[in-house]
Amino acid sequence: MSLMDELGARVRTSADELPLELVTVAVQRLHAAAELLLWVRQASADPMGVPQLAHATEHAEHAGHALRVAQEQLTDYLTAIGLGATARPAPDRAGPTTPQVTEDGSVPSPAGDAPRLSGWWSARVAELTGGDVAPTTSGADGATGSDHLLRLVVAGVRAGDRSRLRHDLGAAHAPVGLGLSALTPPALHRLAGDLLGHQPRAEDVPRLARATAGRVRDLLPGMPQPVLDTLLARVCRDTAGHGGDARAAQPSHPADLPVAGAVLTGVLLQLLGRDPEALDRSGEEPCAARAAPGRPDRATHA
Amino acid sequence: MASVAEVKSAIDAAVTQITEGQAAVQAASEKLSEAQQSLAAALDGSGHESVGAAQASLFQASTELEECLAATLAAVEQAQSYAATL
Numbered sequence: 001m002s003l004m005d006e007l008g009a010r011v012r013t014s015a016d017e018l019p020l021e022l023v024t025v026a027v028q029r030l031h032a033a034a035e036l037l038l039w040v041r042q043a044s045a046d047p048m049g050v051p052q053l054a055h056a057t058e059h060a061e062h063a064g065h066a067l068r069v070a071q072e073q074l075t076d077y078l079t080a081i082g083l084g085a086t087a088r089p090a091p092d093r094a095g096p097t098t099p100q101v102t103e104d105g106s107v108p109s110p111a112g113d114a115p116r117l118s119g120w121w122s123a124r125v126a127e128l129t130g131g132d133v134a135p136t137t138s139g140a141d142g143a144t145g146s147d148h149l150l151r152l153v154v155a156g157v158r159a160g161d162r163s164r165l166r167h168d169l170g171a172a173h174a175p176v177g178l179g180l181s182a183l184t185p186p187a188l189h190r191l192a193g194d195l196l197g198h199q200p201r202a203e204d205v206p207r208l209a210r211a212t213a214g215r216v217r218d219l220l221p222g223m224p225q226p227v228l229d230t231l232l233a234r235v236c237r238d239t240a241g242h243g244g245d246a247r248a249a250q251p252s253h254p255a256d257l258p259v260a261g262a263v264l265t266g267v268l269l270q271l272l273g274r275d276p277e278a279l280d281r282s283g284e285e286p287c288a289a290r291a292a293p294g295r296p297d298r299a300t301h302a
Numbered sequence: 303m304a305s306v307a308e309v310k311s312a313i314d315a316a317v318t319q320i321t322e323g324q325a326a327v328q329a330a331s332e333k334l335s336e337a338q339q340s341l342a343a344a345l346d347g348s349g350h351e352s353v354g355a356a357q358a359s360l361f362q363a364s365t366e367l368e369e370c371l372a373a374t375l376a377a378v379e380q381a382q383s384y385a386a387t388l
Contacts, residue, residue: 010344018360022330026370029323036316037381040309048313048384049377053320060327063366066332066359068318073356078360080352120319167316205326211306256303297308 004127008083015074023064030057032120032174036254039178074214109224121177122170125253130221142171147279148186149264153180154276157266162219169259179260184261187279188235191268198238208232220260227256230262306388313385317378324374333366334360 030053037050126132143149149172158167169177194201194210201206210231216228250266269278338360345353 011341014340014344017333019333020328020339022326022333023367026323026326026330029319029326031376033316033319033323033377036312036319040312044384046384047380051381052373053375053378055324056320056370056377057367059321059370059373063330063363063370066335066363066366070356070359070363073352075382077348077350077352077356080350084355120315178312181305230307254308254315257308 004083008081011074011078015071018067018071019069020064020071023060023067027057027060027064030060035154035174036178039175075167119174119240121174121255124253125166125170125177128220128222128256128259129162129169131166142169142173142174145181146176149176149277150183150265151276153262154266154269154279156217157219157263158270159274160219165219165263169262174255177255180258180262184258185234186263186270187265188231188261189237191265191272192235195268195271202233205232205236208236211271212264212267214301215270216263218258219263219267220235223256223260227260231257231260233296235264307372310385310388313381320365320378320381324371327367327371327374331364331371334367336363338364 004249034053034057036048037048037053041050053081075084094114143152151170152168153165157164189200195211196204196208209228212232213228217224265279271275272278314355338357341357343355
């Protein structure tokens with residue numbers, strides 16, 4: 001190898017090893033963080049770091065652009081001195097010139113052990129439903145809104161199809177999935193009341209759990225038990241803690257309660273023998289008023 | 303509506319994502335610094351226009367990464383301050 005060849009290989013290696021992949025990872029992480037904070041901001045005027053995060057993302061994207069420009073200029077230089085086609089780095093040192101994107105559109109972590117990128121919602125849905133991440137990119141063909149997603153989940157529960165649930169939930173954009181948190185609490189309270197035959201009370205938590213936990217667990221085998229305890233306690237407005245140690249539990253993953261709430265909504269509708277359109281009848285009178293004397297308590301028979 | 307616990311959980315998850323982004327930015331800065339040194343040694347004495355432009359782009363990338371890191375620190379501080387008030 002001549003001195004010129006050696007110089008060319010060295011420059012090519014440096015250009016190929018510029019940290020474009022790491023910068024792409026950083027941008028994806030910051031986008032994921034922004035998605036979460038934007039969801040939180042829907043209910044607050046506090047900026048909570050979102051503008052700073054936007055600036056950070058912009059700087060990271062500019063850094064990536066500058067690195068790509070530098071790579072092109074170094075390639076131009078090698079071409080100009082006659083080494084454009086020959087100055088390749090040694091095979092064992094050759095690095096990727098562009099980020100490697102996996103089939104689901106995410107970028108693998110440089111460390112290899114960090115959680116998946118840009119798919120935290122679909123990755124968590126896969127964990128909760130006990131399967132692999134859906135091959136589509138999160139949001140690619142998902143529900144257009146949280147109410148649409150809730151109906152898809154209810155239909156999946158009715159069909160008892162865990163794969164379908166995983167697909168429908170995992171294909172949603174994260175904010176659409178997180179929005180289930182706003183939709184399910186009133187529906188759950190109403191449906192639980194219909195199942196019990198009266199307004200849900202704290203002492204109804206164990207009965208409601210007996211009626212629903214098995215079906216929910218079949219569909220969400222990866223759901224932490226404290227999350228389900230917390231959800232049932234909220235449905236029954238249980239502030240005293242019949243939901244076990246839910247109050248003392250570690251903070252759950254942001255996807256857990258929205259997913260659990262949607263699936264529980266589907267299970268309650270199924271137990272009541274109702275179709276998804278029953279979700280639209282939110283203006284019905286309170287269940288306590290509907291419950292006629294002697295009405296059978298369906299929760300004990302479910 | 304989402305509960306306080308859910309909001310805090312979402313903020314915690316966001317901060318985790320930012321922290322991992324910061325780690326990637328720091329690792330990128332280190333690799334970039336190594337590349338700059340290697341290229342400076344290899345291309346010392348070159349007056350080629352593309353070399354000067356490449357080095358300027360690398361310097362710009364380095365500055366952008368520094369500013370990115372500073373902005374993420376401010377974002378984390380604000381997010382955590384908000385979470386503390388809940």
